[in-house]
């Protein structure tokens with residue numbers, strides 16, 4: 360079975376474009392088969408963005424597991440930040456490049472397994488993480504990402520109750536962890552080291 364995080368050249372491309380209005384700005388996104396949330400902004404991503412956009416974020420930001428690019432592109436358009444977007448899925452990275460151009464933002468886009476190819480540090484990391492990779496890999500991705508936060512940096516993530524939100528909170532309790540929002544079973548969490 361193909362998952363959205365695999366690189367499948369065999370998977371037929373069927374680009375589907377959609378538009379979404381955030382903070383009164385209309386964004387246009389191209390999505391495709393084999394990439395998370397084809398044809399629409401995922402509700403978890405939307406809720407994560409709504410919470411992050413309320414904050415006065417600036418500086419260097421990492422969109423970890425960027426998919427077709429919604430999080431990094433929307434934050435870049437609405438905030439004064441320097442954005443790096445990474446994913447392992449080549450098709451997602453290609454869509455992110457097209458979507459950044461379409462929405463008029465300049466972002467850095469790189470192929471990287473988590474932060475493995477990243478030396479930089481960030482003021483904020485924002486992620487709708489890949490749950491389907493399994494708990495061990497998910498925890499590795501988040502733990503490694505936390506090492507790339509500047510002092511006073513913050514990592515924001517969305518996770519659903521049925522995907523283990525409560526055990527995630529328990530397992531990461533050595534960090535400062537807050538529940539910023541909870542809606543329709545989605546938890547928006549903030550972690551600080």
Ligand SMILES: C[S@@+](CC[C@H](N)C(=O)[O-])C[C@H]1O[C@@H](n2cnc3c(N)ncnc32)[C@H](O)[C@@H]1O
Nearest residue numbers: 364395404424425426446447448472473487489
């Ligand atoms: C739940 S999706 C979120 C996509 C996008 N940020 C959004 O909100 O629509 C998780 C993303 O993580 C990516 N991913 C999976 N494993 C990864 C890894 N090891 N390193 C970086 N990204 C990964 C997937 O390809 C996928 O695009």
